[in-house]
Amino acid sequence: xxxIPKLEEWYPNFAEEFEKTKLPSVMERVxxxxxxxxxxxxxxxxxxxxxxxxxxxxxxxxxxxTAYELLHDFIIGKAMTSPxxxxxxxxxxxxxxxFEVKHPTRGIEYARIFLNPTDVMEGYAEEExxxxxxxGYYDLVAVLCGELPPFNPLYEGxxxxxxxxxxxxxxxxxxxxxxxxxxxxxxSPTPIPRPVMxxxxxx
Numbered sequence: 783x784x785x786i787p788k789l790e791e792w793y794p795n796f797a798e799e800f801e802k803t804k805l806p807s808v809m810e811r812v813x814x815x816x817x818x819x820x821x822x823x824x825x826x827x828x829x830x831x832x833x834x835x836x837x838x839x840x841x842x843x844x845x846x847x848t849a850y851e852l853l854h855d856f857i858i859g860k861a862m863t864s865p866x867x868x869x870x871x872x873x874x875x876x877x878x879x880x881f882e883v884k885h886p887t888r889g890i891e892y893a894r895i896f897l898n899p900t901d902v903m904e905g906y907a908e909e910e911x912x913x914x915x916x917x918g919y920y921d922l923v924a925v926l927c928g929e930l931p932p933f934n935p936l937y938e939g940x941x942x943x944x945x946x947x948x949x950x951x952x953x954x955x956x957x958x959x960x961x962x963x964x965x966x967x968x969x970s971p972t973p974i975p976r977p978v979m980x981x982x983x984x985x
Contacts, residue, residue, distance in 0.1 A: 822924035823935065825886055836927060849883035849919060850893035850904035856926045857895070857902050860961050867960040870952070870972060872898055877949045880911035885919040897953065913945035928962030 831840040831847060839859030840847060847855065861867045877897045884890055892906045917925075921940055924930040932955055935941040943950045959973040960966075966973055 849891040
């Protein structure tokens with residue numbers, strides 16, 4: 783049986799050349815340090831909710847709104863003014879979305895949105911939610927204000943989505959994008975085109 787020589791015997795200079803030209807290891811580029819927060823996700827100065835354009839839809843209660851108040855004002859003062867957002871929100875089956883919002887000083891605040899029919903409620907859900915969204919307070923502010931794309935905090939590791947991901951995408955990608963003025967894509971009922979296997983309202 784013929785012995786197959788080792789690669790370095792066939793190409794004696796290969797190993798040396800490879801060491802000179804190979805790309806750095808991924809592990810050498812890994813860092814345990816957290817990346818800095820985007821400016822939109824950082825704590826905001828006192829009275830930020832009174833500034834334009836936030837003041838158009840956030841009710842001034844004399845203090846920073848809670849997570850529940852923020853979501854309530856968003857639905858009533860912003861989403862309800864968008865025909866496309868209303869159309870999208872009324873299409874999927876009934877869904878309960880629980881938000882666990884971490885505020886830097888107030889701690890965890892719970893709020894939940896019930897879609898189709900729409901309702902915003904304060905506190906933890908007694909029923910099992912379709913999806914749980916764990917998010918920082920100022921990330922939530924930035925997303926609701928349209929300053930950050932809905933999934934940026936998720937991709938950057940600051941948000942957790944647990945449960946029915948489709949329900950989260952219906953809310954985060956479609957209702958939020960429509961509310962913040964993004965028009966439906968050509969040939970699509972939603973701002974972000976969907977594959978045929980995943981139509982609007984898919985359970």
